[in-house]
Amino acid sequence: MSLTASQSLFARSQLATPGGVNSPVRAFGSVGGTPSFIADAKGPYVRDVDGRIYVDLVGTWGPALLGHAHPEVVATVTEAAARGLSFGAPTAAEAELAEAVTARVPAAEQVRLVSTGTEATMTAIRLARGVTGRDLLVKFAGCYHGHSDSLLAQAGSGVATQGLPGSAGVPADIAALTIVLPYNDEDALRECFAEHGRDIAAVITEACPANMGIVPPAPGFNRAIREVTRDHGALMITDEVLTGFRVSPAGFWGLETGWRPARLPAVLPSDLVGAEAMLEARQEWCRGQVGDLDYVPDLFTFGKVIGGGMPLAALGGSAEIMGHLAPLGPVYQAGTLSGNPLATAAGLATLKLADDACYARVDAVAQSIRTYLSATLSAHDIPHVINSAGSLFSVFFGEEVAESGVSSYADAQRQDEDLYRAFFHAMRDAGVALPPSCYEAWFVSRAHDDDAVAAIFTAIDTAVAEVAQTR
């Protein structure tokens, strides 16, 4: 039997690298089969090494808000590459990107650029511990914040897909510093703080969980986290690595609070005398923007869209808190490639193109796919529920979830994974690439034009009919 090019590359990669992949979620572990090895990608499409073209709903796990290989982003990165691949010294583009983040999320008065979401959340936690002088961390079951030691307990994404409780190799003493609570459970949160409040450095939460499928916060849940943490002198870390700059110009926090980005006033050295006065002016503007909003976290983490497909992520917060980072303060954080010129170029070009028209289009496309999928599944009596957050969505199959909905990790674990597996493969055979796990979000892009959407609808018709027949 002759192998496809992807099959023979997968066999070769499995010799070269554990599991044949450089990140476990790529391995098709829970859906089975051979991952497609990608040759190239353009707009809403990816093409594998066998020449098969798929309409892509993975979007490189989030960064591809504009679609793949957007010409302006590619041109900007190419120009940046010609000027040098890395300097290990500051550049104007880093300040420009930090300002772009502050303009969109003014609670991030200052921003530190790193290379991955994992680094962003890891640093945010270290910073929270450094600022508060406390060790305990609270996270929620089913939330994924990258793969640093403190954050793998009952994590979403690949950890959920593999059905693992956490990771081997995390020292028990470190794991003991993380308290895991059920998501959307305000009582559990308050009880935890009643017992451990004085020792908790921070609560870290996904702005809207998207790594156990989409599980939106109940109304007021994020505000409750804000209140409880503030009352006990702990920090609130809102992880927008996945949602940031994707579900609205100001991420899920923007969607939930209704904040609309404003133009950040330039504070130029010639306007004011002294760094302190300039910082005060910046802070005054930032605080004026967010003062009346429903809740304002202490720290935000960003990733994915902010790097436009290049390795770039960030954390941001008040200048007071961020000032604890080295070189100003005692909390150490560093990176040879932090603020890399190609990554900042890609990020800036992406954010510039992520305008209102972009978000409107992405929202409309997501809404039309959700509606069509749900109607088709219902027409074939396939029990399901679709959860969404802005343009992000995911489907959960099964009677139980269809009846009671999914608002926690425990709920998500009650879905019919076998049905997703069958649906995933039927969609793939029909030319649409879905996330290879029922615990991941579906991503649409600005480049999903009417042809791409029509192809998705046709695939849904075929795949749902096929799955319905085998039930």
Ligand SMILES: Cc1ncc(COP(=O)(O)O)c(C=O)c1O
């Ligand atoms: C909410 C969230 N935080 C953090 C991360 C980690 O980011 P990275 O994979 O860039 O390390 C992810 C990645 O999926 C994520 O979805």
Ligand SMILES: NCC(=O)CCC(=O)O
């Ligand atoms: N939603 C989870 C991810 O995006 C993770 C990607 C990866 O670990 O490769």
